[in-house]
Amino acid sequence: MRSIYEQKIIILTGSLGEGHNQASKAIVESAKRNYPHLRVKVVDYMELTHPRLHVAGQFFFVQWMKHFPSVYGYLFQKTREENTLIQMLKRFSTFSLHKLSTMLETENPAIVVSTFPPAAAGMSLLKAMGYTNVPTATVMTDHTDHSYWIHSHTDYYMVGSDVVQVALERKGVPSEKISVTGIPVNPMYSQPVDSERLRDYYGLRPSEQVVLIMGGGEGMIDKEIIELLKSRAYPQGVRFMVVCGRNVKLYQVLLEEFLDHPQITVMGYVDRMHELMAIADLMVTKPGGLTISEALTMERPMLLVKPLPGQEQDNADYLVGIGVARQAMAGELKHQLLTLITSPSLLQEMKRRAAINTHKDSALLVLTRLMDIQQNQRLSREWSEDMNLVPYEVLNREVYVNDALQHYYDSYR
Template sequence: MKGNPKVLILFASYGDGHFQASKALQDAFLRHGITEVIMLDLFAEAHPLLNDLTKFLYIKSFTFLPSVYGWIYNATKRMKHNAPFSEVLHSFGVRKLKQILEREQPDLVINTFPLQVMQKLKEAAGIRIPTYNVLTDFDLHSRWVHPDTDKYYVATDDLKQAVERMGVPSDRIEVSGIPLKPEFHDPCPSPEIQSKYGLAPGLQTLLIMAGSYGVMQGLRTMCRQLCEQGASLQIAVVCGKNKFLQAQMERAFSEYPHVHVYGFVSRIHELMAVSSCVVTKPGGITLSEALSCTLPIIIYRPVPGQEMENAAYLTRKGAALIAKGPAELCRHIHWLSAQPDRLEQMRARIRSLQKANSSDTIVLDILKCSRMRKARYKIQPVQRGSSY
């Protein structure tokens, strides 16, 4: 291995979270002097048409078939890495990844999405490259766990225990937190930020995040009921990349001065810094960002699968509330605004879950592991006739 390792980060573009986690790691490597860091959306590169189809189905599942997605998630949750269906899943992208490894010759590989293609190559083709899995949810799905993974980075002590129960030694699991950009750690609210987003300085701000694809159901009804409630707050609605939803919301609330509608916000930590509460879908990255900003969370209509598990975990920890519809959401907001001590209790619970400088923690540990490995590994050529 060279003095400065070459890093390959594998992610998938189902939602924006896996990309954001990967980008946070890439930036952290650069801060620590590691300049050769490649990010690869493997499934999109290897199977572009199938990737587009599955992304479309994934997005639509939130609206039309959430129970089906949840059933698949739960049915495969404890499936072993060498089960027949697991073997099929791990095989997607194998040829493409093999080509990239031979071309780029990385010294280590990081997964921020549970596609264990690298582990499949290590097992089947004799490739020996250190591989690290960075889990991006608060719930464990067995697809993250593979015996050829060198180390795991997880969000919480509870998640570490769950990985241990699947037979992984404790010293191969680091409780790091989910990787975030440094801006989310200890953000600073300011009048300048409020002015930048057109927010009034004298009102509490409720931040509503519809997800990167803007798929939160009942958004207009929710905002109307909040406005009719007469609460002394302003609402910041982030519609993500859904321009149609943004246009709808702008038309619907053009005469409501305390409803502010935005599209995709690249510096979402600024809005989090000036908000008193966030209503969101329970993606692992968004929840981690809110936790890092000590922002009380109301999780709106979580769908079955990892979102429901994320929501259930943070609710058990006292860091979030779940609202199944607009009426329940309004009750939660009224309850929190009327009882500041309850809001502060949530913030205290949130602080107990925070992991400072998560991206740097992961990167520094990986670099430490790399320095400790003295062996030099080369990618072995594929044997003639091999399916890989």
């Protein structure tokens, strides 16, 4: 039997939002630092299975979230539990599975990890239909129990919190299949930093309080935040650092608007976000799974602005519940922000709660668990030998839908 170091881990990700890719990159970076001989390969599931649609899919997903969040939230809630609608969505995500099967035959992985729900669905269906028996693990990138993450032939789940573990157990996932590792973040967020040197580098006075405003990779910064910055209705000893991500248009508008403003620093895409988090007294952000996990790792208090219905609201509920964040819905931003920045004891308590609830080196915890899984499998042969797997062919659509999928969905009943 080859050791895990001589085999390969495949990570299936997707580009709908930043979080799935960032989690995958965090696992890869941790492998480079801690297990340099371990082979880890990241594959974009959407690009693999739908090469002509994945770019358009990214664009329309962002537009949908910007302009029709209530529709997304409605569908999210309607499909939270297993039902006919979610089964249809899972079915759609598993088209072109022959490409996934071919990739598995070529790469011959020891284990396949999914950070993207459609990829987990595809791997589960391949196993249900007998085309592979490779161990599979799902790394959940939000604090949610949505049914799109849960599949009958997924072997293991890595989750961000005890709350998610309990929720999965209530949905019938055996406890031995669940590990609380934290959502994997880049190891640099766990490294000690020289905050005093960083404050000097970014031109901050020793007495300035730093509020870091983030809009995610797409730079989705709420208009209420911008209006508050324009109003100057905040103490003079506060420095706002605004990160616009890849939203070049927003960056140019805000840079011109606040060019001579002594309390506001506008930035575009930042590849050293851990430095900005290290000097922040408070983060104002959307509650994306990876962003909040990075903040928890660095023990930063958070003000969560208008969470979108769906996984963002689930993340916000979790953070508020453990006492590391406050939530600001429409019209509440100014009051919540001023309350926090004028209450040092409150911020200190939120930091203390974050230190209790964080998972340092979460990506390493994921890797360690993956290697434990591989060892426990005690594989006694090469993946390509003696498996009696059915060669994957493009199935007749009628047979595919009426036979194989029916067998797959029956396993939920």
